[in-house]
Amino acid sequence: MTGLSLRDPQLLGTLLAAGLCIGGIAAYVALRKAPDEAELERxxxxxxxxxxxxxxxxxxxxxxxxxxxxxxxxxxxLILYQYEIAGVVYECSQDVTSLKEHLDIHQCRIGFPASVRYDTHRPENSIIVAEGWSGLRDTANSVPIRRTPRRPRVKAAPFL
Structure with a gap:
């Protein structure tokens, strides 16, 4: 019957590799920088x-x-907005202070429709604007109306 010996080079190498892995993970957890509130919100x-x-x-x-x-x-x-999902009306606000370079809140049109992005599992978790996306609209119509140019009328020839 063979027993484990601490003099066995394979056992020593395995223990050393496991110790280095555990030490590396512990050092990473201890030294990593925790994200601040602004980073979590982003x-x-x-x-x-x-x-x-x-x-x-x-x-x-x-x-x-x-x-x-x-x-x-x-x-x-802040931008205050509301939306309705499955008969439940949600009234929310979004802090857009950090998005000043993407949006001027004084140009927002109060009472206008907007697109809201929300989490399907937590519908109260929503936004109306982000760095690369905006749900704010310039018009009350959700789809811009494009009028087709009129064709000039052709005068009919007189009947003889």
């Missing part, structure tokens, strides 16, 4: 843009608070 928006379902909603209001009112450096800009 990731949430990107997940909704990539996999969220789109539904019609309405922009209810905008809110532009200065530093004193909001208690945050740089102030706070």
């Amino acid at each position: 990731q949430r928006r990107m997940e909704l843009v990539q996999g969220g379902r789109i539904i019609d909603g309405t922009v209810i209001d905008i809110s532009d608070l200065d530093e004193q009112e909001s208690g945050r450096a740089g102030g706070l800009q």
Whole structure:
């Protein structure tokens, strides 16, 4: 019967490799930088843009608070909107302060329809604008109306 010996080179190599793997994983977990709130919010928006379902909603209001009112450096800009899924009306707001280069909230049209992206498993998790996507509309029509140019009328020849 052969027993395990700590002098066996194969056993020592296996233990050393396992120890290095566990040590590497522990070092990665201890030294990695945890994402901040802004990064988590950006990731949430990107997940909704990539996999969220789109539904019609309405922009209810905008809110532009200065530093004193909001208690945050740089102030706070919010878009308030609502949408309905399966008979449940959701009223939400999205902090768009970090999206200032993509959007001017003072150009938003209150009461206009908008497209809302939401998570099908958690319908309250929604956005109305992100870095590469916007559900805000410039007109009250969801589909722009394109008028076809009229053809000039051809005068009919007189009957003889």
